[in-house]
Amino acid sequence: MPLFSDPSVGIADPLLRRAYIVAERGRGTVSPNPLVGCVVARDGRVVAEGHHARAGGPHAEVVALDAAGPGARGADVYVTLEPCDHHGRTPPCTERLLAEGVASVTIGMRDPDTSVSGGGAERLAAGGVRVRFADDPGPFRAQNEAxxxxxxxxxxxxxxxxxxxxxxxxxxxxxxxxxxxxxxxxxxxxxxxxxxxxxxxxxxxxxxxxxxxxxxxxxxxxxxxxxxxxxxxxxxxxxxxxxxxxxxxxxxxxxxxxxxxxxxxxxxxxxxxxxxxxxxxxxxxxxxxxxxxxxxxxxxxxxxxxxxxxxxxxxxxxxxxxxxxxxxxxxxxxxxxxxxxxxxxxxxxxxxxxxxxxxxxxxxxxxxxxxxxxxxxxxxxxxxxxxxx
Ligand SMILES: NC(=O)c1ccc[n+]([C@@H]2O[C@H](COP(=O)([O-])OP(=O)(O)OC[C@H]3O[C@@H](n4cnc5c(N)ncnc54)[C@H](OP(=O)(O)O)[C@@H]3O)[C@@H](O)[C@H]2O)c1
CATH class of the missing domain: 3.40.430.10 (Dihydrofolate Reductase, subunit A)
Incomplete structure (x- = not known):
């Protein structure tokens, strides 16, 4: 946990950086789940944002999409961790993103937990969403090192x-x-x-x-x-x-x-x-x-x-x-x-x-x-x- 530096300064995309900052709101309460932040944007401006606060609670994407309402259609979504594609305690975030008709999803890092997820990016791409990954997943991996x-x-x-x-x-x-x-x-x-x-x-x-x-x-x-x-x-x-x-x-x-x-x-x-x-x-x-x-x-x-x-x-x-x-x-x-x-x-x-x-x-x-x-x-x-x- 850096005390004197801000790891988010290394994130080139400002909206992905915003998603990182929003994810931090779950620090200390989200365990055993990962920190995740999500921003819904249009024309480069933030429409809504959300974070994952605690295990069993809504995922960051759902919080942000709920807040965006009809503004989510055709919007660009920025999320720090690959959206889940499995039925856990909550339905898959990929289904919700597809149902909302978002235009693109930019992802900070791949979800390495193959036992419960994986393939979220592919599922979105197959549904016609433009999917992009951050050039450097380093800050997002560091954010979730615990x-x-x-x-x-x-x-x-x-x-x-x-x-x-x-x-x-x-x-x-x-x-x-x-x-x-x-x-x-x-x-x-x-x-x-x-x-x-x-x-x-x-x-x-x-x-x-x-x-x-x-x-x-x-x-x-x-x-x-x-x-x-x-x-x-x-x-x-x-x-x-x-x-x-x-x-x-x-x-x-x-x-x-x-x-x-x-x-x-x-x-x-x-x-x-x-x-x-x-x-x-x-x-x-x-x-x-x-x-x-x-x-x-x-x-x-x-x-x-x-x-x-x-x-x-x-x-x-x-x-x-x-x-x-x-x-x-x-x-x-x-x-x-x-x-x-x-x-x-x-x-x-x-x-x-x-x-x-x-x-x-x-x-x-x-x-x-x-x-x-x-x-x-x-x-x-x-x-x-x-x-x-
Ligand atoms: N300055 C600081 O940052 C700081 C922080 C904390 C404490 N302190 C000071 O440290 C002093 C207390 O230290 P302490 O050494 O007596 O106690 P401690 O290190 O706080 O605690 C040792 C405890 O850990 C247990 N333990 C469990 N697994 C162990 C393992 N594998 N090996 C060793 N212990 C294991 C021990 O059990 P067993 O008894 O069964 O072996 C013992 O009850 C106090 O003076 C306190 O003020 C200073």
């Missing part, structure tokens, strides 16, 4: 966020809650939460920090978009009285391994907490698969040192957002990562590359991508590069 990650890897896109001291300490002493960053870093955290489908912390962090994990300000719309909240536990479980289980809009769920104490799990259930199980021998990956099965395409993880180390060792981090403050934690402060060196002692091997960075308040925020890259194809260092002057 959805693509679940299609390809059967797990959510994993974004990790950490607030760190200048010497990379996540807390000032073990077992205490520490305020590390400025209000700028806090604003970044709130934005990341508001734009995520789910947020997850380890049971250790619930014990120490007792966080509520909601999205609060700085923008008003953030408060309305608190993500679904999850607590990851392997053997030790969080206390049922933790604030994350008492705070609206919806009690957090616990993802617990099969090795957790059944009596303690029952206590949580009796307190009204939803418990999702995963096989203990499957590790973090199995927990993430359980999250995907719960309808989550992307998750923001705010890990303490133990969970961070396990995430690195499981190689499941797609994106890392570090928020670095100017203070030093020193020797008493715990390390953020406690696993082995990456590479060899003589030569450190980077696991992540920075793709963008900025100063917010008095903190430095850097977005890192795994060196391997993501299914969207981005993430191999597409940052704005600065030269020394």
């Amino acid at each position: 959805w693509l990650t679940r299609l390809v890897h059967r797990r959510p896109f994993v974004r990790v966020k950490a607030a760190l001291t200048l010497d990379a300490r996540p807390a000032l002493s073990a077992g205490t809650r520490s305020a590390i960053t400025s209000s700028g870093g806090r604003d970044v955290t709130m934005r990341l939460r508001a734009e995520s489908t789910a947020i997850m912390v380890g049971a250790g962090t619930v014990d120490v920090d007792d966080p509520i994990l909601t999205a609060r300000g700085p923008l008003e719309e953030h408060a309305a978009r608190t993500p679904r909240r999850y607590v990851l536990a392997r053997t030790s479980l969080p206390a049922p009285g933790a604030r994350v289980f008492q705070t609206p809009p919806e009690c957090a769920a616990v993802i617990a391994s099969g090795a957790a104490d059944p009596d303690a799990l029952e206590t949580l259930r009796n307190a009204g907490v939803r418990v999702i199980g995963y096989p203990a021998d499957g590790g973090i990956l199995a927990a993430l698969e359980a999250l995907a099965a719960d309808g989550v395409d992307d998750v923001l993880v705010e890990p303490g040192p133990r969970l961070m180390t396990a995430l690195v060792e499981s190689e499941v981090i797609d994106e890392l957002v570090t928020i670095t403050a100017g203070g030093l934690g020193g020797d008493e402060a715990p390390a953020w990562y406690t696993g082995p060196i990456t590479g060899a002692a003589e030569r450190l091997v980077p696991l992540f590359v920075p793709i963008e960075s900025g100063i917010v308040g008095t903190d430095v925020v850097t977005v890192w991508r795994t060196v391997v890259g993501s299914p969207s194809g981005i993430g191999k260092g597409s940052a704005l590069r600065c030269s020394l002057v």
Whole structure:
């Protein structure tokens, strides 16, 4: 999720770019479906637009065509994802586009999910509609990388966020809650939460920090978009009285391994907490698969040192957002990562590359991508590069 750049500037066609921007309105609510935006235009002017807001709700094309009414006949349609051609929870969008008699459809990217769709473009062309694809599907694939990650890897896109001291300490002493960053870093955290489908912390962090994990300000719309909240536990479980289980809009769920104490799990259930199980021998990956099965395409993880180390060792981090403050934690402060060196002692091997960075308040925020890259194809260092002057 770019924080300091707008990926839509790379979209040459202004109406397709508008469809991309409209699609963004579904971010955080649309999972496990893709983000889709649609614009109905005539003579290059927007007649109507629509986005896909949530699974089971109307598709973007239907929202835009409904809004266009009779204005859809002979119009040009711009849509970020190939229209579906199958009967799912809603009828095929291709049928609706053909019935409305639109003249052309311009598509951002092909639908790669062949299990439920494919052939939408061909069906429209066979019906006499002029079909065109964007020259560069890159921005549209990037927009839907969470959805693509679940299609390809059967797990959510994993974004990790950490607030760190200048010497990379996540807390000032073990077992205490520490305020590390400025209000700028806090604003970044709130934005990341508001734009995520789910947020997850380890049971250790619930014990120490007792966080509520909601999205609060700085923008008003953030408060309305608190993500679904999850607590990851392997053997030790969080206390049922933790604030994350008492705070609206919806009690957090616990993802617990099969090795957790059944009596303690029952206590949580009796307190009204939803418990999702995963096989203990499957590790973090199995927990993430359980999250995907719960309808989550992307998750923001705010890990303490133990969970961070396990995430690195499981190689499941797609994106890392570090928020670095100017203070030093020193020797008493715990390390953020406690696993082995990456590479060899003589030569450190980077696991992540920075793709963008900025100063917010008095903190430095850097977005890192795994060196391997993501299914969207981005993430191999597409940052704005600065030269020394
Ligand atoms: N600065 C930041 O951004 C930030 C963010 C979050 C937390 N923190 C700080 O971090 C500290 C808490 O960190 P922590 O290390 O105690 O806890 P943690 O990393 O938040 O949570 C660890 C939890 O994850 C569970 N887990 C599930 N699968 C695991 C696996 N494969 N490997 C390891 N653990 C697994 C552990 O279960 P088991 O107990 O059964 O092993 C444990 O309950 C606090 O001081 C908090 O303030 C800082």
